[in-house]
Amino acid sequence: MQSPGALEISRRDLLVASAATVTVAGAPSLAHSQTNTPEASTGTNVSFTVNGERLELELDNRTTLLDALREHLYLTGTKKGCDHGQCGACTVLVDGRRINACLTLAVMHEGGSITTIEGLGQPGNLHPMQAAFVEHDGFQCGYCTPGQICSSVAMLEEISANIPSHVTDDLMAPAEITAAEIRERMSGNICRCGAYSNIVEAITEVAGRKT
Amino acid sequence: MRAFSYECASSIETAAKAAASTDGAKFIAGGTNLLDLMKLEIETPTHLIDVNGLGLDRIEPTPEGGLRIGALVRNTDLAADERIRRDYGLLSRALLAGASGQLRNRATTAGNLLQRTRCPYFYDTNQPCNKRQPGSGCAAIAGFSRQLGVVGVSDACIATHPGDMAVAMRALDAVIETIRADGTTRSIPIADFHRLPGKTPDIEHVLERGELITAVVLPKPMGGKHIYRKVRDRASYAFALVSVGAIVQPDGTGRIAVGGIAPKPWRDEAAEKELPRGAKAASTRLLADARPTEQNAFKITLVERMLSAVLAEARG
Numbered sequence A: 001m002q003s004p005g006a007l008e009i010s011r012r013d014l015l016v017a018s019a020a021t022v023t024v025a026g027a028p029s030l031a032h033s034q035t036n037t038p039e040a041s042t043g044t045n046v047s048f049t050v051n052g053e054r055l056e057l058e059l060d061n062r063t064t065l066l067d068a069l070r071e072h073l074y075l076t077g078t079k080k081g082c083d084h085g086q087c088g089a090c091t092v093l094v095d096g097r098r099i100n101a102c103l104t105l106a107v108m109h110e111g112g113s114i115t116t117i118e119g120l121g122q123p124g125n126l127h128p129m130q131a132a133f134v135e136h137d138g139f140q141c142g143y144c145t146p147g148q149i150c151s152s153v154a155m156l157e158e159i160s161a162n163i164p165s166h167v168t169d170d171l172m173a174p175a176e177i178t179a180a181e182i183r184e185r186m187s188g189n190i191c192r193c194g195a196y197s198n199i200v201e202a203i204t205e206v207a208g209r210k211t
Numbered sequence B: 001m002r003a004f005s006y007e008c009a010s011s012i013e014t015a016a017k018a019a020a021s022t023d024g025a026k027f028i029a030g031g032t033n034l035l036d037l038m039k040l041e042i043e044t045p046t047h048l049i050d051v052n053g054l055g056l057d058r059i060e061p062t063p064e065g066g067l068r069i070g071a072l073v074r075n076t077d078l079a080a081d082e083r084i085r086r087d088y089g090l091l092s093r094a095l096l097a098g099a100s101g102q103l104r105n106r107a108t109t110a111g112n113l114l115q116r117t118r119c120p121y122f123y124d125t126n127q128p129c130n131k132r133q134p135g136s137g138c139a140a141i142a143g144f145s146r147q148l149g150v151v152g153v154s155d156a157c158i159a160t161h162p163g164d165m166a167v168a169m170r171a172l173d174a175v176i177e178t179i180r181a182d183g184t185t186r187s188i189p190i191a192d193f194h195r196l197p198g199k200t201p202d203i204e205h206v207l208e209r210g211e212l213i214t215a216v217v218l219p220k221p222m223g224g225k226h227i228y229r230k231v232r233d234r235a236s237y238a239f240a241l242v243s244v245g246a247i248v249q250p251d252g253t254g255r256i257a258v259g260g261i262a263p264k265p266w267r268d269e270a271a272e273k274e275l276p277r278g279a280k281a282a283s284t285r286l287l288a289d290a291r292p293t294e295q296n297a298f299k300i301t302l303v304e305r306m307l308s309a310v311l312a313e314a315r316g
């Protein structure tokens, strides 16, 4: 891949650096929520790591992790599809596990470590799963793709950790990587373009390289 | 979403006390049901107490030979636990049949029990709904009721408890442990935990204000064949139309709990006595008081056929 992204990334960095609500770690700030009294504020200071960078944000408590990433940190790779846990477009990794960023509050992730699609790989330095999606045409419009990729990376880790699924025949046997397993485990990521068969091929290829 | 203040609880006692003494307070665990409903302003807490840091995320053996599951154990971790997979396969299966990988990574044991109905009119704030707005009427009874309940329902509400995990917990006779604001604790058998709607469908369970679930306890393993069957409109990532959780012993006796048909996991010991006589006898007894709508009467037949499939699988 050539990298039109170089420019984009520096623009993003600039935006992040200049966003009023973002301060670098170590800068003086309000204490975290524990010291907030109930009547007190409807905002909270939270600090977490996003793609390896430690950040502090002062947020309205209502801010979902998804909105914090997109609207405050300008990490717009993570997509908002339904905003209700029904599509998987917002999938990110929090402390190594895939979750729906739309159904969790940013302030609940004090000290957490978040990885978004931007952190998995960059133009010119793609994560193997990103490269496999490109190679296998694992997308059409691309809207669900960041969620699909984050989800599939964590999903393979779940198989390695021997977490069973709905289609696992024997709960006491080690989890296997089959097309049926991949489809079931990826059911939390909807693709309106219907790129499913190519998505399964991309994941299968990466899984094959891992085992 | 309405504005709210937020705190991370530092102990179970202070969490329960704060929840009881702060107006409009609610606990938040995984947040996967509460935040969904807050976005629609169906839930409007003015203060959230985050219980994720309370250390209630362990699964420990009990002196009776069972397991105590912390209220904050995630659905993924519960389903994947070696002991659950070996001795309570039904529970693993039910959890894995629910939601998606992402949601199960956040959803907790307590939050799953307390998840609210998926009645489409409960979610549509333009419609009358006695559960959401007591006294406003029920749009579902004469409306689109295909997904809704057939037994245990009332003239005020025909919604179901939509969850899978609770069905397994009911078959296993799990016990819910809580702490109240005054520091006292109690144990509530799951059979007594969810309430039938009657005239007050807005009251869904027996917890008091501020009462925090700390754990769910499983009795010692009961052997038998563990089966969970779920019928839904798509093969994955969908709520049940009907689900059956069963533990069947070699002599044909067993336990059966059914999801998707009632405001709580539906189980009737008298119907279980009929099991050795077959699916028809057991399901007739289980649904003796059913009052389906035209749109959801198919669930009566579906329960019988699923029971039949479960019994065949148990024999096979």
Ligand SMILES: Cc1cc2nc3c(=O)[nH]c(=O)nc-3n(C[C@H](O)[C@H](O)[C@H](O)COP(=O)(O)OP(=O)(O)OC[C@H]3O[C@@H](n4cnc5c(N)ncnc54)[C@H](O)[C@@H]3O)c2cc1C
Residues within 6 Å of the ligand: A084, A085, A086, B026, B027, B028, B029, B030, B031, B032, B033, B034, B035, B036, B051, B071, B097, B098, B099, B100, B103, B106, B107, B108, B109, B110, B111, B112, B113, B114, B115, B162, B163, B164, B165, B211, B212, B213, B214, B237, B238, B239, B240
């Ligand atoms: C798209 C989608 C599909 C789904 N599909 C399924 C499915 O197929 N099957 C299924 O079973 N479920 C399904 N679910 C529901 C999911 O299982 C629940 O949202 C989840 O289990 C709730 O757990 P939580 O920890 O996130 O609860 P929260 O949202 O944090 O809380 C839910 C409620 O429980 C209360 N609460 C939480 N913890 C405690 C405690 N310790 N003590 C007292 N009160 C407490 C909260 O105050 C709140 O009222 C689905 C959800 C979504 C969004």
Ligand code: SF4
Residues within 6 Å of the ligand: B117, B119, B120, B121, B122, B128, B129, B130, B131, B132, B137, B138, B139, B140, B141, B148, B156, B157, B158, B159, B201
């Ligand atoms: S069935 Fe219950 S939840 Fe649904 S509209 Fe009627 S009162 Fe509301």
Ligand code: FES
Residues within 6 Å of the ligand: A079, A080, A081, A082, A083, A084, A085, A086, A087, A088, A089, A090, A091, A100, A101, A102, A103
């Ligand atoms: S945007 Fe989060 S699941 Fe659809």
Ligand code: FES
Residues within 6 Å of the ligand: A138, A139, A140, A141, A142, A143, A144, A145, A190, A191, A192, A193, A194, A195
């Ligand atoms: S590629 Fe268009 S939604 Fe999946």
